[in-house]
Amino acid sequence: MERVAFLIDATGERVDCLLNPETVQVTRLAGVRPRGAAGGQLTGAGLADDPLVFTGGGRTELVLDLLFDVDFADGQVRPADVRALTRPLWMLAENSAAEHGWLRPPLVRLVWGKTWNVPGVIVAVAERFDAFTVTGSPRRSWLRLKLVRVAETADRAREGFAEELAAAGTPAAAPGSAVVAAGDGAAAPGYSGVRFDLLAHDALGSPLRWRLLAEHNRITDPLAVPPGTPLAVPPAGSPPPATPTPGGVS
Template identity: 85%
Template structure:
């Protein structure tokens, strides 16, 4: 299953969701307000609608409903408390970044397959727990997250995923060679310890190209790639079939 992930722009950290959301609600508020004067809004008895001032800009919000359950995590990484899985998402709503001297939440990118790549900040998060143990430990979480898209030009908003890839850095590994998956020592539940986004950065010049690297090596679950796996590096222009030596690395051949 291809999971939703949040990429923190400043640090390159990747925060994965345990499961894909069943629904995504997208809201767009246009840049406008009622026309007014010194004494209040301007209107008239013969008007069907109040006059408006078109200010430009606006606001785009995404609401994701996510499910986390410790029973979905493979042993031995399975935690007892589901909050161990959802805590990284809560931290994305904290004012951990400073801009122009003012604290703010970190800029993140919502990445989901090839069709969702939205830059923004986590504006709100709410969590409902159930499946409690006898000691009061929650094992399941229903989490709602609201992402507000950051300011972009209209052209940049339409360019999407492909434009982001075009600004990637130069790959450090030549196409046709291999990159070895190395664990970074972390022990997050449900994760092999291999930073697949960093592998994509080294091999293809951008962490957002992790999907291309996974497809080229026929990997169905990048979170479960064992440390030490050799991955074939594709050409950026297209993902040609991998060499026979790499067809069984990580996923289903």
């Protein structure tokens, strides 16, 4: 699985995250504020809501929860302290870049697979450590990071979102090829651990088309597919599977 990375705009340097985040929270705050005057906020008798000023623009925030563990680090020589892995992300929240005589965090671009490409600045980092050694060095870190998208025109933001959705709907495997079922390593009894919906996303561009992938490969129980099983990708334009009617007649 492709990892999340931050590309530093000024230098082209790439800061990789150790693992993909479990969750991503996206918040959009519109350019709206209460109407006020020199004496304070304006109110009016009989109003159900405070008067507002529509300023335009707004603020888009992304919050990522990341896990770092020295046992998952690449390479033969692994650090003894997980802070060696998370320090580059902390540095991205420092005011290390200059603009018009003012210091600011460096401009970075959040890149994750084909569907996330967001320019912004990291405004907050929080980290919780555990799995300490006898010398007090933490081996695991739970890191929460907040990124604020940089100013873009409304048209560019709309185009970028459309591009991300289009990329997310593009199959990763060519028609007539094959995808290989991979297990998650934590299967419950009676369950192979294979995510058939993710296979459908790779093969057909949407996890909602898992029935088409299953029927094309004559699979009656997608939950029992053994890891490592190759599955044929249906040709382009294959019709969706018929919806069964009551009584078993389609």
